[in-house]
Amino acid sequence: MSHAVAAAARRLHAIAHRTPVVTCAAIDAAAGAHVHLKCENFQRVGAFKFRGAYNAISSLPATERARGVVTHSSGNHAQGVALAARLLGTPATIVMPRDAPAVKRRATVGYGARIVDCDARDREDVCAAEIAAHGSVLIHPYDDDRIIAGAGTAAWELFDDVGRLDALFVPVGGGGLSSGTCLAAAERAPGCRVVGVEPEGADDARRSLAAGRIVTLDSVPHTVADGLRTRMIGARNLDVLGRHLAEMVVVTDDEIVAALRLLFERAKLVVEPSGAAALAGLLSGRVTLPAAAHVGVIVSGGNLEPNALARLLA
Amino acid sequence: MSHAVAAAARRLHAIAHRTPVVTCAAIDAAAGAHVHLKCENFQRVGAFKFRGAYNAISSLPATERARGVVTHSSGNHAQGVALAARLLGTPATIVMPRDAPAVKRRATVGYGARIVDCDARDREDVCAAEIAAHGSVLIHPYDDDRIIAGAGTAAWELFDDVGRLDALFVPVGGGGLSSGTCLAAAERAPGCRVVGVEPEGADDARRSLAAGRIVTLDSVPHTVADGLRTRMIGARNLDVLGRHLAEMVVVTDDEIVAALRLLFERAKLVVEPSGAAALAGLLSGRVTLPAAAHVGVIVSGGNLEPNALARLLA
Numbered sequence: 109m110s111h112a113v114a115a116a117a118r119r120l121h122a123i124a125h126r127t128p129v130v131t132c133a134a135i136d137a138a139a140g141a142h143v144h145l146k147c148e149n150f151q152r153v154g155a156f157k158f159r160g161a162y163n164a165i166s167s168l169p170a171t172e173r174a175r176g177v178v179t180h181s182s183g184n185h186a187q188g189v190a191l192a193a194r195l196l197g198t199p200a201t202i203v204m205p206r207d208a209p210a211v212k213r214r215a216t217v218g219y220g221a222r223i224v225d226c227d228a229r230d231r232e233d234v235c236a237a238e239i240a241a242h243g244s245v246l247i248h249p250y251d252d253d254r255i256i257a258g259a260g261t262a263a264w265e266l267f268d269d270v271g272r273l274d275a276l277f278v279p280v281g282g283g284g285l286s287s288g289t290c291l292a293a294a295e296r297a298p299g300c301r302v303v304g305v306e307p308e309g310a311d312d313a314r315r316s317l318a319a320g321r322i323v324t325l326d327s328v329p330h331t332v333a334d335g336l337r338t339r340m341i342g343a344r345n346l347d348v349l350g351r352h353l354a355e356m357v358v359v360t361d362d363e364i365v366a367a368l369r370l371l372f373e374r375a376k377l378v379v380e381p382s383g384a385a386a387l388a389g390l391l392s393g394r395v396t397l398p399a400a401a402h403v404g405v406i407v408s409g410g411n412l413e414p415n416a417l418a419r420l421l422a
Numbered sequence: 423m424s425h426a427v428a429a430a431a432r433r434l435h436a437i438a439h440r441t442p443v444v445t446c447a448a449i450d451a452a453a454g455a456h457v458h459l460k461c462e463n464f465q466r467v468g469a470f471k472f473r474g475a476y477n478a479i480s481s482l483p484a485t486e487r488a489r490g491v492v493t494h495s496s497g498n499h500a501q502g503v504a505l506a507a508r509l510l511g512t513p514a515t516i517v518m519p520r521d522a523p524a525v526k527r528r529a530t531v532g533y534g535a536r537i538v539d540c541d542a543r544d545r546e547d548v549c550a551a552e553i554a555a556h557g558s559v560l561i562h563p564y565d566d567d568r569i570i571a572g573a574g575t576a577a578w579e580l581f582d583d584v585g586r587l588d589a590l591f592v593p594v595g596g597g598g599l600s601s602g603t604c605l606a607a608a609e610r611a612p613g614c615r616v617v618g619v620e621p622e623g624a625d626d627a628r629r630s631l632a633a634g635r636i637v638t639l640d641s642v643p644h645t646v647a648d649g650l651r652t653r654m655i656g657a658r659n660l661d662v663l664g665r666h667l668a669e670m671v672v673v674t675d676d677e678i679v680a681a682l683r684l685l686f687e688r689a690k691l692v693v694e695p696s697g698a699a700a701l702a703g704l705l706s707g708r709v710t711l712p713a714a715a716h717v718g719v720i721v722s723g724g725n726l727e728p729n730a731l732a733r734l735l736a
Contacts, residue, residue, distance in 0.1 A: 125445070128442035128444065130442065130464060131439070132464075133466065147690075149690040150444060150446075150689070150690055152447065154688075154690060369728070372692055372728060373727070373728070374468075375464070376461075376463040376464055376468060376691065376692040376693075376724035377690065377691075377692065378686055378690040378691065378692055379690075410690035413687070414683070414686060414687070414731065414732060414735035414736075415732070415735075415736075417728065417731070417732070418728060418729070418731070418732030421728035421729075422728075422729075
């Protein structure tokens with residue numbers, strides 16, 4: 109289904125931001141490579157999530173779209189679905205844990221979505237109840253071919269802009285962005301090694317790939333990278349990653365914060381911890397690269413409050 | 423001398439970063455206009471100053487270049503001269519006040535420049551002594567045609583990228599960036615109104631333009647925008663601004679911080695207070711614009727420590 113990424117890129121043209129690719133001599137020096145930062149922190153809603161959400165909702169048949177869409181998320185996926193639904197004239201319902209940050213709740217309401225409160229553990233049940241009651245169409249955060257293809261358009265644009273890459277680092281949460289990135293690379297740059305990055309303690313994708321089946325973490329992992337606190341990847345994601353991902357690398361919270369600091373101080377980019385994880389994977393030195401390699405890094409999002417940034421970099 | 427900007431653009435090609443132009447729906451909504459942010463915070467050394475410094479030093483005859491260059495600065499100009507000199511194999515001496523931030527001192531040393539300490543009030547005397555002793559060539563921070571032309575290349579690229587602009591907002595410190603921007607606009611977009619922005623209490627350019635002569639402030643002005651604390655503009659700057667600038671607008675520190683917050687929270691850009699001043703001028707509403715105007719904003723630099731940012735946005 110790699111042609112699905114090309115179709116998604118056409119669908120998102122002039123609707124999603126074509127985000128810039130930023131380079132920074134200090135980061136090149138730290139990595140010992142030519143680093144190309146694909147800046148999805150500049151994407152609409154501040155993260156790559158808009159791409160998949162818009163691709164998914166715009167792909168729905170008119171009859172389904174009229175019934176409205178529903179998802180569960182406390183973060184960037186909620187905002188992505190809310191904005192994409194508004195642009196497409198579709199009602200959107202977001203099932204959101206009561207303890208979601210107020211700023212993300214406000215942003216989601218600001219895009220016109222209806223919020224249904226839930227407890228963190230029963231979000232899927234509440235979502236299922238919404239679907240049963242209203243016939244809404246579920247927009248799953250990652251285990252969905254249209255979400256995967258939409259997320260892959262970030263890497264698609266990166267290949268357009270920089271051409272050859274020896275490796276491409278991408279953070280792995282539920283696996284939507286990483287599997288979309290794999291599909292884009294398989295189509296555009298089969299020689300490019302796609303490297304997935306997970307925080308320590310949240311390495312369910314690494315374990316799943318090693319086991320050849322979905323491994324579920326017992327509890328929500330503790331990591332500064334709140335966007336990567338998923339307990340399991342999806343079936344579609346495991347399938348794509350298993351076929352295309354070159355390797356996984358695990359990073360510590362300290363490594364993520366160091367990457368975030370470098371992005372702030374030297375590249376002048378506001379990046380959330382999950383968005384700094386892929387760079388942390390590159391800077392960890394755990395992945396062997398050719399000399400003078402050209403390396404892509406997906407900077408996945410930038411939704412971070414000033415106070416949170418100050419605490420992280422204190 | 424507007425062709426000087428074109429020549430500088432050729433000289434800087436593939437040496438200075440071609441910085442991206444970023445757009446942001448939240449900023450468009452706040453401004454009531456289509457806003458194009460020219461992101462010089464991504465420029466080498468983190469500010470537009472590299473452009474003028476490289477243009478000036480690379481324009482020197484070989485005999486002068488061999489004698490080395492000297493300037494006085496506690497900020498971004500120091501780093502710009504130090505890096506440009508290193509790239510061109512020219513010795514550089516920076517006369518720097520003893521109370522300059524340690525981080526800027528380290529960066530300047532890191533680029534290979536020699537630092538000569540001075541007190542804030544005697545920097546020009548110390549600089550003159552260096553010239554007398556070593557025959558070094560002065561690279562003035564702003565009152566220099568090559569510095570002006572180099573600084574103008576940021577706007578030059580902006581016109582390349584976005585075409586028509588109804589207005590272009592630029593911060594005014596010593597007047598190098600603003601006069602270069604005026605020359606670029608005069609050549610490329612004569613219908614584009616160039617608007618200069620100064621912080622309250624640092625409005626020496628506004629006063630000088632009103633008086634038709636250089637007005638010097640009695641003391642170093644108090645403003646959060648440390649890059650705009652100049653007491654007077656230069657003679658060349660006054661001449662160019664007097665012929666080409668459409669108008670000046672003055673903004674408060676609170677307005678600058680509000681613009682900085684918007685750039686951080688919504689555009690995901692790390693910007694120093696001086697770099698947020700031009701956007702503050704646009705958002706002040708003090709300049710009348712046509713409906714649905716396309717407006718350029720020069721985001722001049724991003725050198726700001728995390729702690730300083732946290733204090734500003736607390």
